[in-house]
Amino acid sequence: MGIMNRARIKSPWLLHFDCGSCNGCDIEILAALTPFYDVERFGIVNMGNPKHADVLLVTGPANHRNQRVLSNLYEQMPEPRRVIVVGTCGCTGGVFHNCPNVLGGIDRVIPVDVYIPGCAARPEAIIDGVVLALESIGAHGK
Amino acid sequence: MNTGWLIGTALIAVIAAPLIGGWLKGIDRRLTARMQGRWGPPLLQPFYDVIKLFGKNPMVAGRTQTVFAYAFLGLTVTAVVFFALRQDLLMLLFILFFGSLCLPLGALSVKSPYSQLGGHRELLRFLAYEPILLLAAVPIALKVDGFSITAILEHGEPLLPGLWLTFIALLIALAMVMRKSPFDVSSSEHAHQELVGGVVTEYSGPYLALIELGHWYEMVLVLSVLGLFWAAGSLWWLSIIIALLGWLVILLVDNISARLTWSSMLRFAWGAGIGLIALNIVLIHLGWM
Ligand code: SF4
Numbered sequence: 001m002g003i004m005n006r007a008r009i010k011s012p013w014l015l016h017f018d019c020g021s022c023n024g025c026d027i028e029i030l031a032a033l034t035p036f037y038d039v040e041r042f043g044i045v046n047m048g049n050p051k052h053a054d055v056l057l058v059t060g061p062a063n064h065r066n067q068r069v070l071s072n073l074y075e076q077m078p079e080p081r082r083v084i085v086v087g088t089c090g091c092t093g094g095v096f097h098n099c100p101n102v103l104g105g106i107d108r109v110i111p112v113d114v115y116i117p118g119c120a121a122r123p124e125a126i127i128d129g130v131v132l133a134l135e136s137i138g139a140h141g142k
Numbered sequence: 143m144n145t146g147w148l149i150g151t152a153l154i155a156v157i158a159a160p161l162i163g164g165w166l167k168g169i170d171r172r173l174t175a176r177m178q179g180r181w182g183p184p185l186l187q188p189f190y191d192v193i194k195l196f197g198k199n200p201m202v203a204g205r206t207q208t209v210f211a212y213a214f215l216g217l218t219v220t221a222v223v224f225f226a227l228r229q230d231l232l233m234l235l236f237i238l239f240f241g242s243l244c245l246p247l248g249a250l251s252v253k254s255p256y257s258q259l260g261g262h263r264e265l266l267r268f269l270a271y272e273p274i275l276l277l278a279a280v281p282i283a284l285k286v287d288g289f290s291i292t293a294i295l296e297h298g299e300p301l302l303p304g305l306w307l308t309f310i311a312l313l314i315a316l317a318m319v320m321r322k323s324p325f326d327v328s329s330s331e332h333a334h335q336e337l338v339g340g341v342v343t344e345y346s347g348p349y350l351a352l353i354e355l356g357h358w359y360e361m362v363l364v365l366s367v368l369g370l371f372w373a374a375g376s377l378w379w380l381s382i383i384i385a386l387l388g389w390l391v392i393l394l395v396d397n398i399s400a401r402l403t404w405s406s407m408l409r410f411a412w413g414a415g416i417g418l419i420a421l422n423i424v425l426i427h428l429g430w431m
Pocket of ligand 1: 022024026060087088090094095118119120121
């Protein structure tokens with residue numbers, strides 16, 4: 001593994017976008033950033049800026065309103081980048097699947113690399129998901 | 143001193159400064175985490191971050207912006223070389239100012255409102271600390287008869303006992319140079335605060351890495367200037383300890399204080415910083431220091 005891959009795995013900066021979830025999974029994501037789980041141990045930092053981010057964490061289902069914002073954020077992230085969906089409603093639509101305004105999972109709008117199911121997903125599962133996404137960067141090298 | 147020796151010293155400074163700066167930054171992040179009851183990232187984390195940023199695809203909002211990123215790094219490195227070659231302190235400070243000015247210029251060259259606001263706040267931060275840095279050279283010059291770093295090093299005794307007021311003023315300036323609380327209006331250092339990075343909002347990938355490298359050089363340079371206060375005489379190694387102690391005080395203050403608004407920052411910087419230096423100059427003239 002080259003030094004670049006090692007650095008990429010050691011330094012994932014997150015962008016967190018809420019597509020209109022019930023907020024349950026957002027709270028779990030933020031819980032992972034508190035001193036109790038302290039994800040900065042792994043070099044993970046929560047960024048508010050797509051231009052600085054390596055990993056996009058999305059919660060909630062895609063709908064007609066937010067798909068534009070979602071793809072805009074995705075396009076502003078420089079490669080290599082990964083998209084992680086947190087929570088069942090982001091994976092498939094979940095409890096919102098038959099709402100008239102809902103398109104379904106996030107993968108209807110942008111390519112998704114890792115799905116983390118759970119309603120709500122646990123912080124441990126979220127950290128595992130980020131690690132999985134990083135391993136895929138390590139494996140592909142881009 | 144022959145040319146080879148000069149080039150060698152400059153090269154060592156250019157290579158060693160970012161290594162020391164990145165490592166200090168790693169300790170900074172670890173200590174900050176411990177003060178907040180967390181474990182904190184590995185000590186090499188800043189290096190991972192910068193290497194990763196160099197490996198990202200470049201994306202720019204405008205060409206001008208990239209020029210200023212290179213200029214910031216280039217000029218800051220030049221200032222470090224000036225220090226290593228023991229040149230004129232005033233000249234060094236002006237090069238450093240010119241370099242730091244590239245950041246707000248780069249930020250103001252793009253249209254993003256975050257970047258614009260960050261650029262303006264950066265200029266205010268400038269207004270706060272530049273006079274302190276510049277005026278701090280005056281009492282030093284009064285003591286050692288001249289602005290050159292060689293003169294300071296060849297001055298028989300350490301400067302700190304006579305210039306401790308100036309030293310405190312420089313500590314205040316250093317906190318502003320490092321954009322630490324309570325003086326972090328321009329950056330909101332972590333990018334999830336209201337300015338999402340301020341001056342660096344629109345920089346990404348390799349250009350962000352250049353700016354980060356520049357900050358490491360900048361920090362090492364200002365710490366070295368602090369070290370000058372004990373660099374003369376036989377106990378020169380104490381200067382490293384003094385510089386590091388000053389740096390620790392800034393970290394501590396960073397973690398226990400909230401952010402000042404720009405107007406209180408300006409008032410504090412000019413009142414306390416410039417006041418201390420002016421007092422120092424008066425005391426030197428009266429022969430009390
Ligand atoms: S998966 Fe469940 S808990 Fe999570 S955001 Fe969707 S509805 Fe809320």
